[in-house]
Structures are given as structure tokens and as C-alpha cells.
Amino acid sequence: MTTASLDPSGAVAAPTAPPGADPETKRRARREGWKRRLPLMPAFIFVVIMTQLPFLATIFISFSNWTAFSGNKGFAGLDNFKTVFQDSDARSAVITTIELTVLVVLISLVFGIGIALLLDRTFRGRGIVRTMMIAPFLIVPEAAALVWKHALFNVQSGLFNGLITQFYNWFGLKNPPQPDWITSHPLGTIVTALVWQWTPFMMLIMLAGLQGRPMDIIEAAQVDGANTWQIFTKMTLPHMRRYIELAGLLGAIYIVQNFEYVYTITSGGQNTANLPYYIQQTFFAGTGEYGVASAAGVVVVIGTIIIATFALRTVLSVLKEES
């Protein structure tokens, strides 16, 4: 997971002794280098121990026959990986994870940009509107998942079907339709709830971006007769590009790992199990196939790294521009 050679221009500011310098200068440069590195070390070492070592162990276990009950830890070769790729549940979990992440990130990004633009103007009650908009991000996901499942989408007790009945009653109509939202659109209900929770996050980043817009240039463009659409596409969007990329990246990181919504709303039924749910189930439910679950974990990480490398390139370019 290291990227030591990705950015050769990363060497900034730190003094490096020129080749052929006398030993004293070299030693001083080295000492200075360590002095700079020292404050970084506790955090760096801690993260390596807590995130990289467990993953190394996961790789190791993925080649073993270990299950919760067998105690047999013999070498399994690539059998576990074969099992993962042949397991239709695992394949479906991969596809679900991609669908879920892409849909939620894209929809909440578009909503986030739109709402941020609406909130970037002065109007009465703007503070209240912003506070209302932020609220979904601050609800504990498990609490939100329970409320979406039982108090909103539920066939009998949910608000949505309740409102349909109410409208039918008002107009004296009989037999209001009572759709079973979760059964008929399992993935759709999860996406809806996730978009609801993550749009505020996107909006907050977009607001921060909009506040950093060079207003003088935009006003100059207005004076020169540019219309709202032109200003949006030619000036606002290019300025917002980095913020959009950043929001998409961070949103993807957290949405890929979402566990609560799948666990609570559908319990992974009807092809809605995503990878975190699938792996958790393989580990701790049934036979506890440690080897197979670890292989699935390794596959997840490889897949994520491939996607992440593309995404992180953009972030890296941001850092480069800065330095």
C-alpha cells in the first residue's frame, strides 16, 4: 500500500546534503532530517501497526484452511480465492458495492452542489435552512437506518404509506395503494436513505468551496454580460472541480464501507449485501470460514486499491499544484 515512488517531485524544502559534501555537513543534514521526521513518527507508526499489520495477517490467513471450529490451519493455496470467485454471493456483493457507491456518490454530489448554490445566497432564514440541511449528517446511521426501515418505508407503520392513505381519505377514494417499498425496491431504499444522509456532507464541502470563489472576477464577468448559466459552467464549475473531486473521494471512502444500512434495512436480502456485510457474515455467521472471508477481504482491498489509485491521482495533482 505504499507509494514511495509515485511522486518524485515530493522532495520539498528538506535539506539534503549535496553529493560530495564533507561528512560533517552530511551528518548535520541527516540529524535535521530526523528532527523533522520525529513529530510524524508516532502517528505514522500507530497507523502502520493498526491498519497495515492486520491486513498482512488477513493476507496470511487467506491462504489457510482456518475456520472457527477446525483449528486446522494448513496451507490452502489459492483454494479460498477460487471459492470467493466461484461464490455467486461474493460476486453479487462486489457488484452491489459498486452500484451502491456510484449511485449514492453521484446523486448526493449533484444534490449537494444544487443545494449549496441555493444556500450561497443571502435570504431570510438562510441560517435555519442550513441547520435543517445539516441535520441528516448528524443522525447516528444505525438510528437513521431503523427509522427509515420501520417508521418511513414500512408497509403498515411507515409514514409514506400512511400519507398515501391520508390523501386517499381526503379525496374520499377507496383502496389506497400500499407499496412494500423495501421488498419491491431493496437497493433503492438503501440508496435513498444513504443519499439523504450524505447529501449534507457533500453540501458542506461545496459551501466551503463556493465561499472561496473569486467574486470580483465573477462580478466583472457579469458586467461584461455573461449570463448565469455561462458563469456557472465557465467559472463556478471549474473553480469547484477540486472540491467536487474531494467530496466524491471522501464520500466514496465512507459509502463503500457502509454497513449499518444494509445490515438494518434489508439484512443483505435480495442481492443487497455489500462487501462489508458479506465479509462480516462470512467471518462470524455459520461456520466462520476465516480463510474464505480473508480471501474476500483481500479481493476487496485489491479492488479498492485499483479504483482508489485513479481517484487518488487527482488528489495527488492537487497536492502537487500546492507545492
Place this chain on the structure above:
Amino acid sequence: MAAAVVNRSAGQNKRAGGLLSAAAWVIAVLFIIPILWMVLTAFHQENDAAKNPPAFFAPLSTSGFSDFWAAKPIPPMLNSLTASLVSTLFVLCLALPAAYALSIKPVRKWTDVMFFFLSTKFMPIVAGLLPLYLVAKNTGLLGNVWSLVLIYTSMNLPIAVWMLRSFLAEMPIEILEASQVDGAGFFTQMYKIVIPLVMPGLASAALICFIFSWNELLLANTLGGNTAQTAPVFLTGFVTSQGLFLAKVCAAAVAISLPVLAAGFAAQDKLVQGLSLGAVK
């Protein structure tokens, strides 16, 4: 002529502006409805909570909350508070020096280090779950809130480093140089200059870390078990028979979300500032 054009467009702008403001209100109301409904249901009696059509004007009651209280929510809330606050404190103690080393006096290849930190967030935590579980089990840390503290620290540290680095990068370097000339060491510098100057950054990083730790379910479920049950895990235990006790579930959801809601509302501006991560400034 020119004045007329300006006038007309000003009038149009006003009308358009009114529409846009109305749109903002409508969207905000749509987004808040699930939360309002959750709160209203929490204050209904059980037999009114699950009515179809909804019993909007049913008499209010606190029975949902007393049912929630009867389930003994204090231990899990305290576990959550410990795990979130202590891990947030650890994160700040580790992230601030790291951010210093990545911005004020950048180490060589600091972009690679930043990249590494972010890349650890890309490894779904679930991929390291089994080893973490086994280590915790064999060291007796399973069902112990301190194993959660450690893991939440590692979970939030990369994001905190990112946020704090960008705040430190905006600090005027001259102040630090001046203090160095005056003979201030690393810790004096931190304590006297850096921390006061990046207080808004620290606050927003702390808020984000607190929110993500308080909300976490998967690790808490796996490693906390029953003895170190956190609030979200406690909440999952409320659904025994398909939302039969909707008022109680909603009351619990409200109560458990309250600390984060309060902190988030109180520090909205810092949240906006912090989430931009300054990385793009």
C-alpha cells in the same frame, strides 16, 4: 436605456431570487421530515406511533422515552462517550505533531506520506477485522472499550492529519521563525503558538472524529460485544419483533443522536471549514 435594462433585470432577479429561496426552504423541509417524524413518533404512545393513516395529532406522551430509559441506556451511552472522547483526544495528540511535520517543516516526500495516510482509509476496515478480532480475543481486550478506543484512533487519524495539515499550512511561518529565534523548543512552540492559532481547525477535526466514532457500528458490534456495548449496538437490540415498539425505537434513536446533533449544530461553521479540508485552498 441602459438604466431600464438594469432595472428590469433587477426585478427579474428579485423574482428569481424569491423562487430560489422558496426552493431552498422546500428542499430543507423534505430533508428534515424523516427527523421530525422520528421525534414526533418518539413522543407518541405506542398504539398511536404505528397508525395508518398517521396519527399526527395524537396526544403526546413520554412513554417511549421511559421505555427507552427502562432498557438501561446509561452504560452503553457511557461506553460510546468514553470510546469517542478518548479516541478523539488520542487522534489530536498524534495528528497535530504529524501535521506539523507535514506542513510547517515538511519532511521529504511529504505528499507521499499524505497519500499513504489517505490510502489507509481506502482499505475497508472490514478487511482487517478478523486479525483485530483475534488479537483482541487473545489479549483479553474483547468486550473492552479500550480496544475500541485504539481502533477508532487509527480509523480517524488519517482524516485528522489531512485536516490539520491544511490548517497548519495556512499559518504564517514568520511567527514560528521568530519564536525559534527566541529559543522556543518544539513543545513550547506547539503549546504557545501553534495550538492557539489552529484552534478552529482542531475543533472541526475533533468534531468529525467524534461523529465518526460515536456513529460506528461494525467494529463496536464485533469487538465491543455485550460488555462494552456502545450506543449504536445497544440500538440494534431494540428491534426484536419488526418495529412493534416504534415509539421506543424512535425515542432511542433521538436520544442516541442527540449528543452528535448538539455538537454539530453548535459548531456548524467549523464543520464547513473543516470539511473543506483546506486541501483545495
